[in-house]
Amino acid sequence: MKVTFSKESIKNLFRRISHFNLVFIPTDPYLSTKSLKVSSFKVLIFLLIYSFTIFLAGFYIITLLNLDTLLIPKSYIESRNKKEIIELNEKILNLAKEVEELQITNIKLKKIFEKQDSLNQKIKNQDSIKSKIQGNVFHIIKKTLFDLFSSISNEIIFLKPVEGILSNKFNPDKGHFGVDFSAKENTPILASANGYISFAGFTPDYGYEIIIIHSNDFITKYKHCSVIIKNTGQRVIQGELIGLVGNTGLKSHGSHLHFEIWHKGKPVNPEKYLLNF
Numbered sequence: 001m002k003v004t005f006s007k008e009s010i011k012n013l014f015r016r017i018s019h020f021n022l023v024f025i026p027t028d029p030y031l032s033t034k035s036l037k038v039s040s041f042k043v044l045i046f047l048l049i050y051s052f053t054i055f056l057a058g059f060y061i062i063t064l065l066n067l068d069t070l071l072i073p074k075s076y077i078e079s080r081n082k083k084e085i086i087e088l089n090e091k092i093l094n095l096a097k098e099v100e101e102l103q104i105t106n107i108k109l110k111k112i113f114e115k116q117d118s119l120n121q122k123i124k125n126q127d128s129i130k131s132k133i134q135g136n137v138f139h140i141i142k143k144t145l146f147d148l149f150s151s152i153s154n155e156i157i158f159l160k161p162v163e164g165i166l167s168n169k170f171n172p173d174k175g176h177f178g179v180d181f182s183a184k185e186n187t188p189i190l191a192s193a194n195g196y197i198s199f200a201g202f203t204p205d206y207g208y209e210i211i212i213i214h215s216n217d218f219i220t221k222y223k224h225c226s227v228i229i230k231n232t233g234q235r236v237i238q239g240e241l242i243g244l245v246g247n248t249g250l251k252s253h254g255s256h257l258h259f260e261i262w263h264k265g266k267p268v269n270p271e272k273y274l275l276n277f
């Protein structure tokens with residue numbers, strides 16, 4: 001059977017469903033039945049307004065009573081808090097990093113103190129040798145030899161100023177008046193011997209630089225530091241922290257300490273003077 005929908009038949013269908021009768025049949029058989037003619041269009045409008053009102057009421061109840069935290073999936077809230085968690089995590093990581101750096105500095109400082117202790121021990125040992133010398137021919141010869149050797153360094157003991165590897169030797173012919181110790185950035189630099197800071201500042205070629213004047217016409221220079229923690233005119237003792245290894249100045253290529261020893265106005269080879277080379 002072929003079903004066709006002509007314009008006329010659709011119009012007739014709408015006309016037929018546009019109105020209907022609502023019939024109220026009472027349970028009590030003595031009461032009369034009532035009927036009410038209703039327009040389909042009006043029923044549709046009523047249903048739309050009704051559902052919209054219910055929707056709005058529900059929406060307000062949920063937001064006013066903060067029920068969204070119960071209704072909204074946990075994953076959504078988690079993603080909302082994720083940003084905060086990431087930020088907190090970053091803060092914790094930064095703190096951990098700082099603690100680690102402090103620990104490293106602590107270890108370095110400990111090493112500096114240990115170094116000073118061992119040096120003091122060496123000086124004490126030398127003193128004990130000297131005290132044993134009196135009244136013995138063999139010891140007098142020994143003392144003469146000892147004095148001869150110590151006169152080479154004019155009785156100043158120079159300490160290696162940094163824990164690093166010798167990367168460039170003393171070569172005055174090629175304008176290298178000291179030695180280079182390659183070391184990680186911010187490795188502590190120690191005063192090689194007791195003295196006074198005659199310069200602590202920045203120069204374009206050598207970056208942050210420290211010059212210490214020692215007794216017996218000795219001078220030591222420390223170049224390319226990242227930080228210097230002493231000022232001109234300050235007194236320093238051997239093994240004291242004076243700065244940190246860096247890569248400052250135009251003549252520096254890579255993190256290292258350029259160290260020079262000068263004696264009576266001339267640069268000397270630090271390899272021959274440093275105690276713990």
Ligand SMILES: [Zn+2]
Pocket residue numbers: 168176178179180257258259
């Ligand atoms: Zn150098």
